[in-house]
Amino acid sequence: xxxxxxxxxxxxxxxxxxxxxxxxxxxxLREKKVPQTEHTPWLxxxxxxxxxxxxxxxxxxxxxxxxxxxxxxxxxSVRRIMSEVPFGWIIRSLHFWSATGMIATVFVHMISIxxxxxxxxxxxxxxxxxxxxxxxxxGFGFTGYLLPWDSLSLAATKVGTDIPRVIPLIGQWxxxxxxxxxxxxxxxxxxxxxxxxxxLPLFIFLFIAVHLFLIQKHGISFPLKYEIKGIxxxxxxxxxxxxxxxxxxxxxxxxxVITLAIFWPRSLGQPAEILAPTPPGIKxxxxxxxxxxxxKIFPAQILFLKGESVAISLILLVLGxxxxxxxxxxxxxxxxxxVISIISLILIIYALAMTFWxxxx
Amino acid sequence: MTWVxxxxxxxxxxxxxxxxxxxxxxxxxxxxxxxSSMELYFEKxxxxxxxxxxxxxxxxxxxNVENREDxxxxxxxxxxxxxxxxxxxxQPEIIFRPKFKNIKEEIGVYVFLGWLxxxxxxxxxxxxxxxxxxxxxxxxxx
Numbered sequence: 001x002x003x004x005x006x007x008x009x010x011x012x013x014x015x016x017x018x019x020x021x022x023x024x025x026x027x028x029l030r031e032k033k034v035p036q037t038e039h040t041p042w043l044x045x046x047x048x049x050x051x052x053x054x055x056x057x058x059x060x061x062x063x064x065x066x067x068x069x070x071x072x073x074x075x076x077s078v079r080r081i082m083s084e085v086p087f088g089w090i091i092r093s094l095h096f097w098s099a100t101g102m103i104a105t106v107f108v109h110m111i112s113i114x115x116x117x118x119x120x121x122x123x124x125x126x127x128x129x130x131x132x133x134x135x136x137x138x139g140f141g142f143t144g145y146l147l148p149w150d151s152l153s154l155a156a157t158k159v160g161t162d163i164p165r166v167i168p169l170i171g172q173w174x175x176x177x178x179x180x181x182x183x184x185x186x187x188x189x190x191x192x193x194x195x196x197x198x199x200l201p202l203f204i205f206l207f208i209a210v211h212l213f214l215i216q217k218h219g220i221s222f223p224l225k226y227e228i229k230g231i232x233x234x235x236x237x238x239x240x241x242x243x244x245x246x247x248x249x250x251x252x253x254x255x256x257v258i259t260l261a262i263f264w265p266r267s268l269g270q271p272a273e274i275l276a277p278t279p280p281g282i283k284x285x286x287x288x289x290x291x292x293x294x295x296k297i298f299p300a301q302i303l304f305l306k307g308e309s310v311a312i313s314l315i316l317l318v319l320g321x322x323x324x325x326x327x328x329x330x331x332x333x334x335x336x337x338x339v340i341s342i343i344s345l346i347l348i349i350y351a352l353a354m355t356f357w358x359x360x361x
Numbered sequence: 362m363t364w365v366x367x368x369x370x371x372x373x374x375x376x377x378x379x380x381x382x383x384x385x386x387x388x389x390x391x392x393x394x395x396x397s398s399m400e401l402y403f404e405k406x407x408x409x410x411x412x413x414x415x416x417x418x419x420x421x422x423x424x425n426v427e428n429r430e431d432x433x434x435x436x437x438x439x440x441x442x443x444x445x446x447x448x449x450x451x452q453p454e455i456i457f458r459p460k461f462k463n464i465k466e467e468i469g470v471y472v473f474l475g476w477l478x479x480x481x482x483x484x485x486x487x488x489x490x491x492x493x494x495x496x497x498x499x500x501x502x503x
Contacts, residue, residue, distance in 0.1 A: 079457060244488055244492045252481070259478075262470060267459065
């Protein structure tokens with residue numbers, strides 16, 4: 001009788017509690033501590049990536065309702081989205097700007113983890129899943145760029161899918177696999193669409209799940225200098241203190257992305273023609289510029305090797321070292337750690353310099 | 362043991378010197394040299410484009426034969442001239458820029474944007490108050 005006389009919301013709370021056990025989850029979140037130091041703003045980048053991803057998923061679903069992944073209809077369907085679908089151009093621009101924001105935030109997030117050495121033991125796997133997520137995010141950018149099927153996207157994809165050819169043994173195969181044949185065509189568009197809406201989302205959600213699980217398991221790392229000097233770090237509970245602070249960043253980012261989409265909408269180039277000439281002076285999107293410029297400045301021949309092969313091999317080597325960084329930098333507080341910090345800083349400056357150089361050209 | 366330490370110091374010194382010189386490494390590429398691989402790539406592409414245009418006759422390529430008095434048939438200079446419009450086409454131009462369908466839509470979107478930022482401002486104020494309250498409760502140990 002007492003159960004029936006209880007307030008309806010109490011009954012409904014109990015109903016959910018019995019099925020989900022959310023009180024235990026809330027208890028865990030309240031007990032989870034987040035360090036509050038001068039480096040705390042970097043921590044907001046992780047959740048900001050998730051916000052951009054949510055925007056990507058929502059706008060992506062809306063765009064997929066109208067988009068047709070065939071070379072005969074792709075361009076026309078994007079044009080239709082922009083001209084006929086109500087607020088279609090805003091949705092497409094939102095998709096573009098949130099993608100840009102997501103990639104930029106992923107870079108900032110990785111750089112902050114890299115420089116603060118948050119990958120140190122026992123968070124090696126968290127770092128490695130993070131590198132996978134970075135590659136997948138760049139994959140999203142690369143595959144999504146071709147979908148409007150305009151002249152620039154076609155030309156950029158031609159160059160982009162041609163680059164792996166110089167990789168010894170598997171290069172030719174990778175290029176053919178991406179293109180679905182010898183050259184960029186109808187099969188490439190279908191494949192890129194499939195990667196963009198099916199394969200890559202599957203992998204990104206899988207790796208995000210593992211990444212978040214590992215973060216929950218090991219907690220958020222404390223800055224290295226506090227650990228070395230044994231300084232007591234001020235901590236705040238994840239719920240509600242940290243989440244409320246994160247919400248402020250989410251709101252500003254959401255407003256910023258919508259404003260950018262309205263005032264600087266994404267336009268569409270000329271329709272792509274497979275046999276048409278490549279437009280001169282084409283450049284990839286800003287996040288690939290440092291790689292593009294690196295390839296550009298390499299001489300055609302280095303001793304008896306092709307310059308392009310050397311450049312690609314070097315880039316792959318750096319990516320490999322980046323992936324295994326927690327194992328290479330196994331003593332972050334020692335001299336080796338300091339040397340690695342300086343090398344990391346040089347690499348970041350190099351990537352920025354190459355990007356600005358390419359933009360200025 | 363001392364020998365190992367000295368060796369380590371030497372290696373570290375060498376690494377530090379390398380780090381000082383490494384940033385200057387890209388400078389060697391700035392100086393004039395042979396065409397880079399990417400430039401060669403684009404040059405190859407350009408040649409193919411010319412061939413394509415000639416074969417498919419998409420552009421009218423004028424072969425201007427300059428008949429100069431001092432030249433005979435064999436030494437006649439051949440010049441390939443692209444039509445002016447094709448040179449304009451070389452730069453990829455944006456042909457479809459999204460715009461508002463009508464003034465009603467434009468006003469609607471701007472009103473929405475204003476409303477959005479107003480809501481954000483209010484929510485930020487509420488969040489700040491909530492954060493202050495959460496901090497106060499934490500300091501009190503509640």
